[in-house]
Amino acid sequence: MTDDTKTQNWSEEFWYRGKLTRRRLIGYGTAAGALGASMLVPAPWQAAFGQATKPYKIGTLQPLSGAAAAGGKTALVGTQMAVDRINKSGGINGRPIELIVADYESKPDVGRRKAEKLLVEDNIDVHEGGFLSNVCLACEPLFGEYKVVNMIGVCLDTTLTTTKCSRYTFRPFDYAPAQAVAFAPYLVNKLGKTWHIAYADYAWGQSTRDAYVQQIKKAGGDVVGTTGIPLGTADMTPFLSKISGNFDGLFGIFFGKDGVTVGNQAYDLGMTKKYKWAGDGAIAESTNLPALGNKIEGFVGINRYVPVLEGVLNTPYHKKFMDDAVVRLKQIDPSGPLPDRYVQSNYEAMNALKIGMEKSGFRGREDTMKLIEALEGLEMKEGDDFPQGDKVLRKEDHQAFIREFLFDIKDGKFRILEVVPKEKTMFPPDCKFAAT
Amino acid sequence: MSTMLGLLQAIPYEALLIQTLNGIVTGMILALIASGLTLIFGIMDVVNFAHGELFMFGAYMGVVVISATGSFWLALVLATLIVALIGAALQITTLRPLLGRDPLTTILATFGISLVMQNYALWQFGPVARKIPEPFSGQFTLFYLEYPWYRVLIAVLSAAIIGGFYLFLKYGTYGIWIRATTQDRVMAEAMGIPVSWVHTAVFGIGAGMAAASGVLFGPLVGVNHAMGLDWVLKAFIVVVVGGMGNLGGSIVASIFISLLEAYASIWVSPAQAVIVSFVVLILTLLFRPTGLFATPK
Numbered sequence: 001m002t003d004d005t006k007t008q009n010w011s012e013e014f015w016y017r018g019k020l021t022r023r024r025l026i027g028y029g030t031a032a033g034a035l036g037a038s039m040l041v042p043a044p045w046q047a048a049f050g051q052a053t054k055p056y057k058i059g060t061l062q063p064l065s066g067a068a069a070a071g072g073k074t075a076l077v078g079t080q081m082a083v084d085r086i087n088k089s090g091g092i093n094g095r096p097i098e099l100i101v102a103d104y105e106s107k108p109d110v111g112r113r114k115a116e117k118l119l120v121e122d123n124i125d126v127h128e129g130g131f132l133s134n135v136c137l138a139c140e141p142l143f144g145e146y147k148v149v150n151m152i153g154v155c156l157d158t159t160l161t162t163t164k165c166s167r168y169t170f171r172p173f174d175y176a177p178a179q180a181v182a183f184a185p186y187l188v189n190k191l192g193k194t195w196h197i198a199y200a201d202y203a204w205g206q207s208t209r210d211a212y213v214q215q216i217k218k219a220g221g222d223v224v225g226t227t228g229i230p231l232g233t234a235d236m237t238p239f240l241s242k243i244s245g246n247f248d249g250l251f252g253i254f255f256g257k258d259g260v261t262v263g264n265q266a267y268d269l270g271m272t273k274k275y276k277w278a279g280d281g282a283i284a285e286s287t288n289l290p291a292l293g294n295k296i297e298g299f300v301g302i303n304r305y306v307p308v309l310e311g312v313l314n315t316p317y318h319k320k321f322m323d324d325a326v327v328r329l330k331q332i333d334p335s336g337p338l339p340d341r342y343v344q345s346n347y348e349a350m351n352a353l354k355i356g357m358e359k360s361g362f363r364g365r366e367d368t369m370k371l372i373e374a375l376e377g378l379e380m381k382e383g384d385d386f387p388q389g390d391k392v393l394r395k396e397d398h399q400a401f402i403r404e405f406l407f408d409i410k411d412g413k414f415r416i417l418e419v420v421p422k423e424k425t426m427f428p429p430d431c432k433f434a435a436t
Numbered sequence: 437m438s439t440m441l442g443l444l445q446a447i448p449y450e451a452l453l454i455q456t457l458n459g460i461v462t463g464m465i466l467a468l469i470a471s472g473l474t475l476i477f478g479i480m481d482v483v484n485f486a487h488g489e490l491f492m493f494g495a496y497m498g499v500v501v502i503s504a505t506g507s508f509w510l511a512l513v514l515a516t517l518i519v520a521l522i523g524a525a526l527q528i529t530t531l532r533p534l535l536g537r538d539p540l541t542t543i544l545a546t547f548g549i550s551l552v553m554q555n556y557a558l559w560q561f562g563p564v565a566r567k568i569p570e571p572f573s574g575q576f577t578l579f580y581l582e583y584p585w586y587r588v589l590i591a592v593l594s595a596a597i598i599g600g601f602y603l604f605l606k607y608g609t610y611g612i613w614i615r616a617t618t619q620d621r622v623m624a625e626a627m628g629i630p631v632s633w634v635h636t637a638v639f640g641i642g643a644g645m646a647a648a649s650g651v652l653f654g655p656l657v658g659v660n661h662a663m664g665l666d667w668v669l670k671a672f673i674v675v676v677v678g679g680m681g682n683l684g685g686s687i688v689a690s691i692f693i694s695l696l697e698a699y700a701s702i703w704v705s706p707a708q709a710v711i712v713s714f715v716v717l718i719l720t721l722l723f724r725p726t727g728l729f730a731t732p733k
Contacts, residue, residue, distance in 0.1 A: 065551075065554070065555060066662065067665060069558055069563060070558075070563035070564065070660060071563070072563075073558070073563040074563060201707060227705075229706075229707070232662075232665070232666055233666070233707075234653075234657055234667060235462055235657075237458055237461075237462075238455070238698060238701050238706040238709075239706045239707075241454050242451070242701065242706070244580045244581075257657070257658060257663070261658065264655070264657060265656060268584040268586070268587070268656070269575075269584065270575055273582075274582075287563065287564045287565075290564055290567055291564070291658030291659070291660075292567070292658070293569065333561075333562025333564045334561070334562055335562060335564050335566075337562075337564045
């Protein structure tokens, strides 16, 4: 009763005792309007300073389960290493990175679905990652559709930066034609003239086979036969036992567990003694060596990265990279493997994005074109960001050119035979971007 | 006559012999995997989607035992026993409560188990593939190839394990319990056979056989979390072709399909030769859905 009386008294006092003048009413109204407007309409200072702490959303598609999970796990280590380092040093343009990881279960259909989720629901600003070439190929058009930069972390299929190139996609590491240009003269002049190629029968394996056929012939050698083996074949003996005839060398194009299988079974069938045994460095990746044991002894390969601290790789940047990577890899694998090229290329891909975002003053998707322009022709200098060495992202096809390492396996360890400078790996561009 | 002679001359005998050997070796590994799968289905009506992961677990157990003892043979025995026990525990905790329910529930349960086991292996052992060293190395010359003795040993050991299991089923008391339960579950229970424990034992034996094949096959490929995926589809095909639950049928179907694929790969790529097994599967389902080697009841 008392409360009601008080309320009534107060309202009467407010409305009827002459204290609410017209002027005061206009004053109240203006104040309320200004308050409402400030809540509804973001002020310029809010856009400028509010975003300073808003993290960049960077998506990363990786195969963390299924057949390619082993490689996906190490690839993610590289991405996370770079993100942690960037965040510790103050982020990009003063903003931290929020990494959104999507596991595509080693399946292209899941990859496409997860890419769409990253782009539509998570609303990522940029993407870094991708591992299996068929998944990269399936997802590449989506990044163009949503106008988001896609910095590839691992996929090596040639067509990603040639016939199927996209203005939105960049590959900051090598590809098969460049590797073939770098390796073919060594194969033909030092190992043998005639070759048989055994390859993983899917996008990457096929495009790499084509590149080597072309370059071996160009170097004066010949490819007398090719054998495609489907991805994930457990018993390759039926395929390998069909390979016969007179040729000098067997060239393998496999990765992951297929690399282990071909290494073991080619040795078991006496093929690595009968022929020179060479191939893509992914067969003898550091993470494959324990399962290959002495059967990979003498293998000659090419790789963009080998985990050794010798020659041109004996630098403080590389040592720092290796030390950090070894600690992190130990956390996901008790055997404590050395970093492989998947760790290296994801690490450097994220750093390439960072440099592009800083150079372009990238704020979000609205600045995608500025970011693309900043990345086109980007020169990356050897250092903490790029411990593998200098590289340049070619404007015409968004393909990087980097130095290559020719190595063999001796006493279970990598031995660098030759370092091919990036200038000697050049291959003409074959890309026509669609109009954006 | 001359056409016949021409045809005979056109047969690549070298390739024929090499592919026969390949077919038998692959067939015996497949038979060892499939026999556990068909046994589990025959007695419990459970389609075990986790069978490939039991194969993979066996290989990992082999790695663990070898690194501790250095003995391949001890690894083969211990990995088989450990995974058999794991299999029995899985049956008791996960499948026993589901018996008698819609078969879809057991399919989903075993599929779930397979995902858990795969990811557990990845978490526990990491992404780096491991090695099981062969108990001995060495090759013999087979035309233009050096053929590894170890592959021949795999076939012989697989045959020995399957043979031993056959004798156990035929003459052992517990083997007779298993056969009785397979034939008529209700009558077996009425006769005093502890059917639920027979189910557990059979699941354990099936898991153990998968583990043994994992250890035997490990040296050829390197041990990784996904190695079971490569075999399980083929194992399902031979189980269907051989007759679901028909142990002898599955073994014959394993060798039959592997040989067919091996011979086909003389003329076409082995990748295309795989189609043969699917053709046999479709024909079996169309014309003899109980299995090519099933005995009519």
